[in-house]
Amino acid sequence: MNTTVSIPASTVPNNRVSSIKIKLSRDDYTLRIGLVLLIGLLTVFVVFPLYSLLSKSMEDMDGNFVGLQNFHEYFQTPALLISVGNSLSVAFFTAMIVLVLAFIYAYALTRTQMPFRLFFRGVALIPILAPSLLAAISLIYWFGTQGVIKSWLFGSSIYGPIGVVMASCFWVFPHALMILITALSTADARLYEAAEALRTPKWRIFWTVTLPGAKYGILSTGFIVFTLVITDFGVPKVIGGNFNVLATDVYKQVVGQQNFEMGAVVSLVLLLPAVIAFIADRWVQRKQVALLSARAVPFQPKPEPLRDWLLFGFCSFIAFIFLAMLAMAAYASFVTFWPYNLSLTLNNYDFDLMDGGGWEAYYNSIQMAIYCAIFGTGLIFIGSYLVEKARGVTWMRTLLHLIAMLPLAIPGLVLGIAYIFFFNHPDNPLGFLYGTMAILVISTIIHFYTVSHLTGLTALKQLDPEFETVSLSLKTPVWRTFGKVTLPVCLPALLDVASYLFLNAMTTVSVVVFLYSPETMLASIAVLNMDDAGDIAPAAAMALMIVYTSATFRILHALFSNYLKRRTQVWRNR
Amino acid sequence: MPESKQNYLRIENLTKHFGDFVAVQELSLEIHDGEFICFLGPSGCGKTTLLRAIAGLDPQSSGRITQAEKDISNLPPSQRDFGIVFQSYALFPNLTVFQNVAYGLENMKIPKPAIQKQVNDLLDLVGMPEQTDKYPAQLSGGQQQRVALARALATSPGLLLLDEPLSALDARVRATLRHEIRLLHERLGVTTILVTHDQEEALSMADRIVVMNEGRIEQVGTPEEIYSTPASPFVADFIGVMNFMQGEVSTSGKVLVGEKTLVCETGEIPHASKVRLTVRPEDIVCSAKAKDIINSFAVKVESLEFLGSFCRLILKGPEGFGELMTDLSTQQVHELNVSPGTALTAVFPARNLRVFQESS
Numbered sequence: 010m011n012t013t014v015s016i017p018a019s020t021v022p023n024n025r026v027s028s029i030k031i032k033l034s035r036d037d038y039t040l041r042i043g044l045v046l047l048i049g050l051l052t053v054f055v056v057f058p059l060y061s062l063l064s065k066s067m068e069d070m071d072g073n074f075v076g077l078q079n080f081h082e083y084f085q086t087p088a089l090l091i092s093v094g095n096s097l098s099v100a101f102f103t104a105m106i107v108l109v110l111a112f113i114y115a116y117a118l119t120r121t122q123m124p125f126r127l128f129f130r131g132v133a134l135i136p137i138l139a140p141s142l143l144a145a146i147s148l149i150y151w152f153g154t155q156g157v158i159k160s161w162l163f164g165s166s167i168y169g170p171i172g173v174v175m176a177s178c179f180w181v182f183p184h185a186l187m188i189l190i191t192a193l194s195t196a197d198a199r200l201y202e203a204a205e206a207l208r209t210p211k212w213r214i215f216w217t218v219t220l221p222g223a224k225y226g227i228l229s230t231g232f233i234v235f236t237l238v239i240t241d242f243g244v245p246k247v248i249g250g251n252f253n254v255l256a257t258d259v260y261k262q263v264v265g266q267q268n269f270e271m272g273a274v275v276s277l278v279l280l281l282p283a284v285i286a287f288i289a290d291r292w293v294q295r296k297q298v299a300l301l302s303a304r305a306v307p308f309q310p311k312p313e314p315l316r317d318w319l320l321f322g323f324c325s326f327i328a329f330i331f332l333a334m335l336a337m338a339a340y341a342s343f344v345t346f347w348p349y350n351l352s353l354t355l356n357n358y359d360f361d362l363m364d365g366g367g368w369e370a371y372y373n374s375i376q377m378a379i380y381c382a383i384f385g386t387g388l389i390f391i392g393s394y395l396v397e398k399a400r401g402v403t404w405m406r407t408l409l410h411l412i413a414m415l416p417l418a419i420p421g422l423v424l425g426i427a428y429i430f431f432f433n434h435p436d437n438p439l440g441f442l443y444g445t446m447a448i449l450v451i452s453t454i455i456h457f458y459t460v461s462h463l464t465g466l467t468a469l470k471q472l473d474p475e476f477e478t479v480s481l482s483l484k485t486p487v488w489r490t491f492g493k494v495t496l497p498v499c500l501p502a503l504l505d506v507a508s509y510l511f512l513n514a515m516t517t518v519s520v521v522v523f524l525y526s527p528e529t530m531l532a533s534i535a536v537l538n539m540d541d542a543g544d545i546a547p548a549a550a551m552a553l554m555i556v557y558t559s560a561t562f563r564i565l566h567a568l569f570s571n572y573l574k575r576r577t578q579v580w581r582n583r
Numbered sequence: 584m585p586e587s588k589q590n591y592l593r594i595e596n597l598t599k600h601f602g603d604f605v606a607v608q609e610l611s612l613e614i615h616d617g618e619f620i621c622f623l624g625p626s627g628c629g630k631t632t633l634l635r636a637i638a639g640l641d642p643q644s645s646g647r648i649t650q651a652e653k654d655i656s657n658l659p660p661s662q663r664d665f666g667i668v669f670q671s672y673a674l675f676p677n678l679t680v681f682q683n684v685a686y687g688l689e690n691m692k693i694p695k696p697a698i699q700k701q702v703n704d705l706l707d708l709v710g711m712p713e714q715t716d717k718y719p720a721q722l723s724g725g726q727q728q729r730v731a732l733a734r735a736l737a738t739s740p741g742l743l744l745l746d747e748p749l750s751a752l753d754a755r756v757r758a759t760l761r762h763e764i765r766l767l768h769e770r771l772g773v774t775t776i777l778v779t780h781d782q783e784e785a786l787s788m789a790d791r792i793v794v795m796n797e798g799r800i801e802q803v804g805t806p807e808e809i810y811s812t813p814a815s816p817f818v819a820d821f822i823g824v825m826n827f828m829q830g831e832v833s834t835s836g837k838v839l840v841g842e843k844t845l846v847c848e849t850g851e852i853p854h855a856s857k858v859r860l861t862v863r864p865e866d867i868v869c870s871a872k873a874k875d876i877i878n879s880f881a882v883k884v885e886s887l888e889f890l891g892s893f894c895r896l897i898l899k900g901p902e903g904f905g906e907l908m909t910d911l912s913t914q915q916v917h918e919l920n921v922s923p924g925t926a927l928t929a930v931f932p933a934r935n936l937r938v939f940q941e942s943s
Contacts, residue, residue: 031642034659475673478640481660482667483687483738493686494675580676580718 036487040399058427066273100239115189117320122312138559143552144176145247147338168250192226196308232286240420287418342550365539366530374532378514382507385454393465417459421519444526468502591616597646606632608798621785624795666735670747674719681715705733725756841903847936857941866935867909
């Protein structure tokens with residue numbers, strides 16, 4: 010090569026490096042603007058608040074940067090350190106107990122011919138309809154100072170770790186059960202046939218085929234239960250007594266002592282186990298995928314009287330406890346003055362006469378839940394659509410997906426406190442949101458964003474990726490295919506997301522406990538406040554109003570889904 | 584004049600890489616107006632990549648594509664002129680057959696009655712006149728693919744892209760549709776590109792076949808040319824069944840295989856070059872008696888396999904010939920009274936032998 014001759018760059022076709030730039034169509038612009046908007050939105054409502062939290066934890070009362078001094082102070086305070094141990098042990102014991110019970114329950118539901126499986130499944134999902142506080146309130150009536158069967162605790166007090174573990178087991182049970190049911194129902198019958206053909210004894214099949222197959226589901230359940238319990242605030246608040254945990258510490262620092270800096274520190278400590286559990290769970294989920302092959306033959310359980318009836322006994326026992334928890338709260342809510350005057354009355358439902366927001370709080374809750382269901386579903390589905398279907402710009406789609414995954418790792422309480430710091434800051438132009446219904450809706454949507462996002466992605470992945478290509482070749486604008494094909498086909502998944510958001514908005518306490526104002530009092534907060542004021546019966550009544558509402562909504566959702574399924578089964582069945 | 588055909592699509596120096604992997608390399612090709620072209624090759628040869636580059640779905644890394652005298656290299660798919668059909672049909676599941684076919688027309692501000700007529704005409708054309716109100720899930724695979732074809736043709740595209748459209752169908756339906764797509768093409772004259780790994784499909788449907796391997800074109804030609812005069816050992820092996828023999832050019836027009844000399848066209852290949860000699864099974868002529876003509880050798884039947892209308896014989900030739908396959912009709916097998924061990928004479932006609940120089 011003659012290096013002295015310089016050739017004008019434009020005449021050298023550099024085929025290796027240069028890449029053809031395709032002009033952007035109007036659709037590409039639409040989708041990209043959508044991506045930018047959504048990334049911007051989530052950055053403002055997820056990333057910025059977290060940053061505020063972080064910087065707050067490194068400031069003193071006057072707002073000067075002090076580095077890690079607050080953390081140093083925190084670890085010098087024995088009272089606060091005890092909470093770390095308490096939180097860890099309560100979460101650990103609950104996870105162990107729930108794991109064993111929920112596994113046996115899920116096994117009975119998926120791997121046996123036990124009678125009344127549908128009934129048992131329904132009963133076990135009841136706690137989802139109620140705020141976690143309900144279990145604690147019910148336990149007070151069963152085992153509290155005036156409890157019906159207080160003596161069964163042999164002198165131990167329900168106000169403390171025992172009560173926290175028991176109530177936690179109740180409300181996290183359905184979450185554990187659902188994951189384990191999924192893990193256990195994806196069995197490959199061929200493995201069992203092979204094992205039986207080799208004359209393997211039943212117990213050995215269980216240890217070598219069933220358990221390994223559900224391994225990742227079990228791990229995942231463990232992590233999720235642990236996180237749910239360690240970040241829950243309602244149960245320890247109601248029944249914890251003097252037993253302090255991290256979540257109640259955050260509340261006390263912020264609401265009780267107005268020590269925002271220390272509140273920020275404790276929330277960051279609380280964030281740690283949640284983040285670890287989140288990362289571990291992601292790792293487990295990735296492993297899980299490889300386990301399922303498309304050729305798997307679904308497992309059909311055979312009847313086995315002894316096993317089936319033993320499990321029937323076990324499930325009946327659990328179901329009885331669940332119903333007893335609900336029934337006691339329901340009964341107590343009608344009792345005039347526990348335990349001295351057991352005559353029935355509706356006085357406890359006269360919320361307007363008590364502290365805690367009255368019926369207004371209940372209507373606010375319904376309003377908020379509806380807003381969450383409508384706006385949340387719309388926003389989240391558009392987000393998952395952009396992640397899955399936008400053409401090119403891989404880095405933007407990955408970024409949006411990553412931000413969408415973040416909320417799963419942030420406990421509600423931590424998100425709530427981060428929102429205070431961010432939106433209550435005098436320089437924040439979005440400060441007008443503080444104390445409004447809007448901020449309650451936004452924080453709730455964000456808190457439950459990830460699961461809904463993943464549901465949307467799963468639904469979209471089931472569509473033929475070539476739909477968009479065909480539409481392009483037919484010169485159809487992207488919004489038309491979205492409206493005429495994508496949306497109708499994904500409607501069942503959208504309804505699931507809406508229902509998930511509605512139920513969680515009705516029952517959540519931890520996200521909104523720092524963010525409500527007197528005008529936007531919510532039912533779940535009212536339960537907390539009435540309990541705090543000693544009005545336990547009205548608290549139970551309000552908790553039950555939430556249960557009734559959630560149950561009604563669930564039934565409506567089921568009916569509508571069923572109707573939709575029947576109407577569309579012509580084209581859905583393959 | 585045959586050269587009067589207009590070039591409709593021109594691809595120049597097209598390269599596509601995914602990271603370090605080069606899927607298509609420096610590929611150039613011209614496709615005439617109204618032609619039916621097949622991209623044929625094993626999986627991973629770059630044929631689908633090439634198709635998707637033409638559609639603008641996965642833009643090329645470099646190179647130019649011109650369609651109807653217009654440089655479309657930088658255009659997004661929605662501004663290119665093509666209709667596309669996939670192996671998965673990709674019919675919209677919640678729309679009826681009618682709505683699927685009308686989907687593209689509804690964007691063109693055509694009055695409703697006109698759409699109605701056009702859709703019915705199209706469904707007639709693909710042989711589905713009666714099923715307009717059914718949903719895709721209620722149709723068989725073959726019917727779904729017909730609807731997909733009608734939908735792709737609805738907007739009267741200048742170029743029809745078929746991405747393995749028949750691969751998901753069973754053999755009988757595939758044969759029928761093969762024939763019908765070909766007839767449809769003759770009727771409409773739309774320039775068509777079919778991507779397939781099925782050589783039978785390519786041979787029976789295409790005007791010209793583009794055989795691809797490892798991102799490059801091995802040969803472009805009519806089905807006849809590709810089959811009878813393969814340009815490379817790869818094409819010879821990939822299309823149909825082929826016998827290969829190792830040899831060496833002794834003098835011009837003669838190849839030494841083992842100790843025997845075969846007469847054949849050696850072209851420009853220099854003396855003493857290592858070569859591969861190919862012959863199709865059906866081109867080997869077998870007889871019972873020895874013949875005193877060139878390229879005739881004594882062979883022995885090793886085994887025979889009954890394949891319905893004909894028998895495939897495995898022959899053991901002279902030293903260096905290796906095992907050779909030949910096809911005899913069932914009748915011939917009876918006449919020659921063939922069984923394992925039978926001695927026969929096999930003639931290798933010089934015009935049917937092809938010689939490829941071994942790349943050293």
